[in-house]
Amino acid sequence: MSVPQIRIPAIYMRGGTSKGVFFRLHDLPLSAQQPGAARDAILLRTLGSPDPYGKQIDGMGNASSSTSKAVILSASTRPGHDVDYLFGQVSIDQPFVDWSGNCGNLSAAVGPCAIQMGLIDAARLPRDGTFTVRIWQANIGKTIVAHVPITNGQVQETGDFELDGVAFPAAEVALEFLDPADEGGQGGAMFPTGNVVDELEVPGVGRVAATLINAGIPTIFLDARDLGYTGCELQQDINADPGALARFEAIRAQGALRMGLIQSLAEAALRQHTPKIAFVAPAAGYTASSGKRIEPGDVDLLVRALSMGQLHHAMMGTAAVAIGTAAAIPGTLVNLAAGGGERAAVRFGHPSGTLRVGAEAREVDGQWQVTKALMSRSARILMEGWVRVPGDCF
Incomplete structure (x- = not known):
């Protein structure tokens, strides 16, 4: 007996030298709106993993760690922040999603994507200039500040900022990673052994x-x-x-x-x-x-x-x-x-x-x-609409 596919709203974005599928938390099926097997199964099927051939032909992944990525965004309830950002690194050939860290490249896409998804009140955006998005990186419990260019009230995606590793220029997104040393989160102090070497x-x-x-x-x-x-x-x-x-x-x-x-x-x-x-x-x-x-x-x-x-x-x-x-x-x-x-x-x-x-x-x-650590990347929406996955995959 065949099971129909379900469709889930999503945005496919490039951020820096990576690409990923971005979801709004409340657009996911109810069972996948919290951590667990259902969420992992949907992300794996979306990207086309696990694939013993290593190609992710039956999914949105492109057979590299830079493109086998998923992001879940939601309006932040944390004071002083606009959006919560959760990143999943999807294995290509194994059935697991690694939630242990952030993706710095896709961090550049979070601010623009949150605006596109309506997670930030459009009335706050300038007509022209730069809008500062304060991001809570939920994997590691850190704040990222993205400076997103705005033109005519919309996120500016095209521009002349060149990033080695990306074929075409785009608009610059400046990022600040606040207090980037992990003091008591994933692994303790900045130098967990107390030594620089x-x-x-x-x-x-x-x-x-x-x-x-x-x-x-x-x-x-x-x-x-x-x-x-x-x-x-x-x-x-x-x-x-x-x-x-x-x-x-x-x-x-x-x-x-x-x-x-x-x-x-x-x-x-x-x-x-x-x-x-x-x-x-x-x-x-x-x-x-x-x-x-x-x-x-x-x-x-x-x-x-x-x-x-x-x-x-x-x-x-x-x-x-x-x-x-x-x-x-x-x-x-x-x-x-x-x-x-x-x-x-x-x-x-x-x-x-x-x-x-x-x-x-x-x-x-x-x-x-x-x-803080500072660097600039760029980001661009490649496709938006829905991804489809078999209804029994989770």
Whole structure:
């Protein structure tokens, strides 16, 4: 007996170098309006997961961690905030949704999408100018401030802001990630071990130096030279090497354990979204994936990061926050790769080009505090209407 499909209002958006399906909480079926199996099942089916072929052909996903994402928005009941933002990283080939962290790229789309969904009173919008949307990031309990451009009373989406990793220019959305260091949320203090550099003993790999930081998203930074890399690698250099991917996952699991994010190494397989793992190197010239030439003087350092077990084609927004934060604190591997000293901002090279990120850091009673991290992205609605899923999928 066949079961008809149901349709759910949704908006398909690009935010930064990611894409995702955005839902309004109260448009979801009642059983999916709270965390649990029904919600996960709907998001998995929407994106086309789990897909043993790894292609997500029967869904909205595009077979990469950057595009297998879902967002749930609702008007915020939290004082001083406009919208609550919940992010789900949908596994491509496994039946799970990882709710353990934020997506910094899609953070740029939250403000524009909330306005489009009617979650913000249109009477508050200026006819022209910038509208500030205060976002409560529900996964990690943090505030993000988005500065959304408005033209003729509508969100401006087109413009001349160029973002490496995105083919076409668009309007700039400036983001502030307030108090990005995780003090008692996902994993404790900014440096959960109390050190700016630790040494991890990884079976099959050996000893590796690592900066373990909670800022934007829990992240493990490594020195490219310790791994035999230059920092100029592109996606195929890492993703086509199963041995390299296995080594990175082994290091990531040990780092997650040291950070207190998991209690046993086996848990790492079910916590793919966090922590992220990245490697850094001093500035050098290379040719980006687009063919654009990056000269040593264009950047302060090089960073390559993995997401969901694969080298990212550009840079995750939350990892960029971690980069900016770590760069501002003397002695971290990121800071040392950038040349050391105190820094308010860095421009780093990634596989698709460059990105600038800033952080306001200060030392108080021997402890480093970061009040905000800043960067710009862009966002655009690609499609709006309804997604359809089989009525028995949840």
